[in-house]
Amino acid sequence: MKIFGIPIFPEQASTFAKDVDALYFFIFTVSAFFALAVAVSVIYFGLRYHRNHDGEIGARIEGSLPLELLWSVIPTLIAMVMFGWGASVFYHLRRPPDEAMQIYAVGKQWMWKFQHLEGQREINELHIPAGRPIKITISSEDVLHSLYFPSFRTKMDAIPGRYTELWFEAQAPGTYHIFCTEYCGTNHAGMIGSVTVLDPPQYQAWLQGGGIEGTLAQRGAKLFTSLQCDTCHLDAGQGRGPSLRDIVGTTVTLQDGSTAVVDDAYLRESILNSQAKIVNGFKPLMPTFQGLISEENLIALIEHVKSMSPKGATTAAPAAPPAATGAAPDRPEKK
Amino acid sequence: MLDTLKIPGRHYLNDGHSLRSWLFTKDHKRIAIMYLMSISIMFFIGGMFAVGIRFELATPQGDFVTADTYNKFFTMHGVIMVFFFLIPSIPAVLGNFLIPPMIGAKDLAFPRINLLSLYIFWIGAAFTLYSMVVGGVDTGWTFYTPYSATASNTSVVPTAVGIFIAGFSSILTGLNFIVTIHRMRAPGMTWFRLPLFVWAHYATSLVQVLGTPVIAITLVMLGVERGLGFGIFDAARGGDPVLFQHLFWFYSHPAVYIMILPALGVQSELISTFSRKTIFGYSFVAFSSLAIAVFGFIVWAHHMFVAGISTYAAMVFSFLSFSVAIPSAVKVFNWSATLYKGSVSFDTPMLYAYGFMGLFAIGGLTGLFLATLGLDVHMHDTYFVVAHFHYIMVGGAIMGYLGGLHFWWPKMTGRMYSEFFSRVSAIMVFVGFNVTFFPQFVVGYLGMPRRYHSYPDEMQVLNVMSSAGATVLGLGYVLPVLYFLYSLRRGAVAGPNPWGASGLEWHLQSPPLTENFVEVPEVINEPYEYEHSVVKEKERV
Numbered sequence: 001m002k003i004f005g006i007p008i009f010p011e012q013a014s015t016f017a018k019d020v021d022a023l024y025f026f027i028f029t030v031s032a033f034f035a036l037a038v039a040v041s042v043i044y045f046g047l048r049y050h051r052n053h054d055g056e057i058g059a060r061i062e063g064s065l066p067l068e069l070l071w072s073v074i075p076t077l078i079a080m081v082m083f084g085w086g087a088s089v090f091y092h093l094r095r096p097p098d099e100a101m102q103i104y105a106v107g108k109q110w111m112w113k114f115q116h117l118e119g120q121r122e123i124n125e126l127h128i129p130a131g132r133p134i135k136i137t138i139s140s141e142d143v144l145h146s147l148y149f150p151s152f153r154t155k156m157d158a159i160p161g162r163y164t165e166l167w168f169e170a171q172a173p174g175t176y177h178i179f180c181t182e183y184c185g186t187n188h189a190g191m192i193g194s195v196t197v198l199d200p201p202q203y204q205a206w207l208q209g210g211g212i213e214g215t216l217a218q219r220g221a222k223l224f225t226s227l228q229c230d231t232c233h234l235d236a237g238q239g240r241g242p243s244l245r246d247i248v249g250t251t252v253t254l255q256d257g258s259t260a261v262v263d264d265a266y267l268r269e270s271i272l273n274s275q276a277k278i279v280n281g282f283k284p285l286m287p288t289f290q291g292l293i294s295e296e297n298l299i300a301l302i303e304h305v306k307s308m309s310p311k312g313a314t315t316a317a318p319a320a321p322p323a324a325t326g327a328a329p330d331r332p333e334k335k
Numbered sequence: 336m337l338d339t340l341k342i343p344g345r346h347y348l349n350d351g352h353s354l355r356s357w358l359f360t361k362d363h364k365r366i367a368i369m370y371l372m373s374i375s376i377m378f379f380i381g382g383m384f385a386v387g388i389r390f391e392l393a394t395p396q397g398d399f400v401t402a403d404t405y406n407k408f409f410t411m412h413g414v415i416m417v418f419f420f421l422i423p424s425i426p427a428v429l430g431n432f433l434i435p436p437m438i439g440a441k442d443l444a445f446p447r448i449n450l451l452s453l454y455i456f457w458i459g460a461a462f463t464l465y466s467m468v469v470g471g472v473d474t475g476w477t478f479y480t481p482y483s484a485t486a487s488n489t490s491v492v493p494t495a496v497g498i499f500i501a502g503f504s505s506i507l508t509g510l511n512f513i514v515t516i517h518r519m520r521a522p523g524m525t526w527f528r529l530p531l532f533v534w535a536h537y538a539t540s541l542v543q544v545l546g547t548p549v550i551a552i553t554l555v556m557l558g559v560e561r562g563l564g565f566g567i568f569d570a571a572r573g574g575d576p577v578l579f580q581h582l583f584w585f586y587s588h589p590a591v592y593i594m595i596l597p598a599l600g601v602q603s604e605l606i607s608t609f610s611r612k613t614i615f616g617y618s619f620v621a622f623s624s625l626a627i628a629v630f631g632f633i634v635w636a637h638h639m640f641v642a643g644i645s646t647y648a649a650m651v652f653s654f655l656s657f658s659v660a661i662p663s664a665v666k667v668f669n670w671s672a673t674l675y676k677g678s679v680s681f682d683t684p685m686l687y688a689y690g691f692m693g694l695f696a697i698g699g700l701t702g703l704f705l706a707t708l709g710l711d712v713h714m715h716d717t718y719f720v721v722a723h724f725h726y727i728m729v730g731g732a733i734m735g736y737l738g739g740l741h742f743w744w745p746k747m748t749g750r751m752y753s754e755f756f757s758r759v760s761a762i763m764v765f766v767g768f769n770v771t772f773f774p775q776f777v778v779g780y781l782g783m784p785r786r787y788h789s790y791p792d793e794m795q796v797l798n799v800m801s802s803a804g805a806t807v808l809g810l811g812y813v814l815p816v817l818y819f820l821y822s823l824r825r826g827a828v829a830g831p832n833p834w835g836a837s838g839l840e841w842h843l844q845s846p847p848l849t850e851n852f853v854e855v856p857e858v859i860n861e862p863y864e865y866e867h868s869v870v871k872e873k874e875r876v
Contacts, residue, residue: 028704030703035700042692059676060613063669090650143486148782159576177782183475185406186403188787
């Protein structure tokens, strides 16, 4: 939206944008009402009861319990509506659908690096198809960053040492801002880029272009060999490390009897700090890779491990439904 | 009538003229005056950095200073304004000066500790100013790890030491106020006869005493992380960078209430005095201060909705954040209702009080946007947040401080300032403030992130408006320095009670005696009774 050619409202380029903006206008209307009510009453009282002579004093009015209750309870109720509405929009923002297309982002002083499963890598630019939910898993190589798409109305911090994620479904083809919104040092304001939303056929064409050395999982497979992971993690299960086939999404039992679900966070920890959670029955033989492997290579390795578990992997078709429910195994179905 | 008034022969300002009589004073009023001078200097230093920021942002390119310099500007602006101006402002100056006379006491409970708090403040300020002279600091006033711990190569530790030290000053002031309010009230000055200014300071003091140790501990952790290589916040060694944010905001969110609660107390005094009427719903206004202080401690994670906390934790903190909005709203409604059937006059302090109502209302209401989870994801760390907290901390706290200073200046100095120029200044501050910060709401929703040295071209017009408003605001802040200094020599003599106010402090001569009261007064009236004399004056000086 523009006034005199100056943009004053961001484009609505994702499916969330309308929901978020509707919430914004609701709170704006309520706020404007209360602000005006207060402004009008204080100005009116100020003029109506303006002091007429020096010795004048105001009427003795101590207060009114009904009024106090009224103006405590009504704002409380309105606030609860805001809370509930905001929480429901947030819940939606935070739960990527299972069929979302996976992209990885790594923040690094001062650039955004994006990796597509098909193998494309981009810096400060991101190409995505319109009309398809997209989940971005975010990590950081150094300090805090925050990946922000104002036109999609979403952002998420990049935190060293863990994965965070956001998702959206872009609607309108076009080019939009990417900002870093968590202060990260000298060139924080230069850690910006653009996201290009393409029609699906154009996106397919874009994917074909450019020379790429295999998919992300294939790059991971090469690393799996070069880092000698394959010498212990044998497929058949007689290796010194557990077999990784079909492991993603399962629950493993650890040495101390507790259990852990094998997800991105578990895989990440088990590579970087391998002694942390040893699967029961195995010895703590694996070296730690903390500081020895970049965030990007870590992503490739994890994608490779996922590709060995077609059921739980992000690239896979919807998993075979468990007998009765028909729901995906590890996450409630969404609309 | 005014020329019949004379400055009394003996008062706290002429009770000793040597430097020594000031530096070793135990008089809460002299300590307040020294605080006033100290924080005014800090305010103008912090203000110079703001000038630099607005100058840079007048154009989209980063062309006035380098990115590193810009990053230091907004960091040092925040550090100085928050820790060395806003937190001490009303409590250390107005609270220090007024709490004893308001409750009928001759001084605070611990006069020496009061002086100690000033010295500690000076030492803390010296450390922080030193760190700026030797190169400054660029982490943002929030010192988020791991940037502050490992990446920044600026003077993080000296700045943190300065803040750490100044924190003790804040704790001692709060402790002194709590004990004073409990133990030093004059006969008949029951809790529900206390001025609301005192209630607000009581609530503030609780936050200062309970919250400040947490920032001290956090800064020590940052210091050992940075200096000695501990791994508390280092993910590679099993630490957690987000832990710092929890600890930081556990203090720094309540710290917002350290800044705003005293201003709410000032506001109650101004509204009552200039409508010559008791505050509507005294006990609701008093208890809402306590409610804000208590709720203020359990909302910190609303600064972290996109920092990887769980969805359900975010919902709990969103819910609690809405609950802190209610007592603030209750206060605004009570002030408005107080004006009803009052005898309203628009002297300069009342102009500030009206300005405060407008700005605090906008600041509070925009807080609702940010407490709303679905909206905060979009708005977090944009200029919307910058505008919001400036409406609270500048529009609220500084308007309250200036309103209070204009209200009690005649009591503190015995003289009146220029009515014309003070009205001009009040209007310039209000208009300049809105022109500066309202466009920032718009540019924030548009997506402009905080702490950006350069920005996309299409956001320039709103930024130029903001910089233009800042010029008016800055001049509005300089003007009072001139007419206040002028009033010290040439101002009309104020007399004990130029506003016809009801508080106990207005029964003292202006400026008051060193010992405030010759004899301990006995309070027989309810607060804000304009119908009767407030004290049974056994002896009038």
